[in-house]
Structures are given as structure tokens and as C-alpha cells.
Amino acid sequence: MKVRIFITAVFILFLSVDVEAQCAMCRAVLETEQGQSTAEGINDGIVYLMIFPYLLMAGVAYFIWKSRRKKHVEE
Structure with missing residues (x-):
């Protein structure tokens, strides 16, 4: 149950944050453009x-946690 709550909280956090991921060079070039549609697309x-990569690492961590938990329950 706690895992579901954690995953839901992380998912909501990612949806609610406005992310700008451009480097300084890309930003400088794209800010000169009118309309900003290309800048939004690159973002x-x-x-x-x-x-x-984060989803892959989360999946690996989940399977490691699940296998360790299963071993602990069997003992």
C-alpha cells in the first residue's frame, strides 16, 4: 500500500512541475525565434x-526490492 502511495505521489509531482531543460546555448538561439513553438518542442x-533512464532505474530497484522481500518472507 505504501508503494502505491509513493508511486502516485511521484507521478503527481512530475505532472505538476513545469520543466525547462534547455542548455544555455539552445535557449539563447531559441529565444530569438518568434512564437516559441520550436523551444517548447525541444523542451x-x-x-x-x-x-x-529514471523509469529503468526505478524498475530495476523495484525488482531488487521485490526479490529481497520475497527472500525475507521465505526465511
Whole structure:
């Protein structure tokens, strides 16, 4: 039950934070553009690519935790 609450809290936290993930060079070039649609697209792409390593690590950590918990219960 605690795991579900933790996962839900983390998921809500990621949805509620406005993330800007541009480097200084990209930001300087993209701020000169009118409309800012390209800048928003690049931000979304960077955040999208950044999420997957965290999801993979969370999955590995979950399976390690689950296997250790199973061993502890069997003892």
C-alpha cells in the first residue's frame, strides 16, 4: 500500500512541475525565434528523453526490492 502511495505521489509531482531543460546555448538561439513553438518542442523532447533512464532505474530497484522481500518472507 505504501508503494502505491509513493508511486502516485511521484507521478503527481512530475505532472505538476513545469520543466525547462534547455542548455544555455539552445535557449539563447531559441529565444530569438518568434512564437516559441520550436523551444517548447525541444523542451518536451529533452524531458521525454530524460524520463526513460529514471523509469529503468526505478524498475530495476523495484525488482531488487521485490526479490529481497520475497527472500525475507521465505526465511
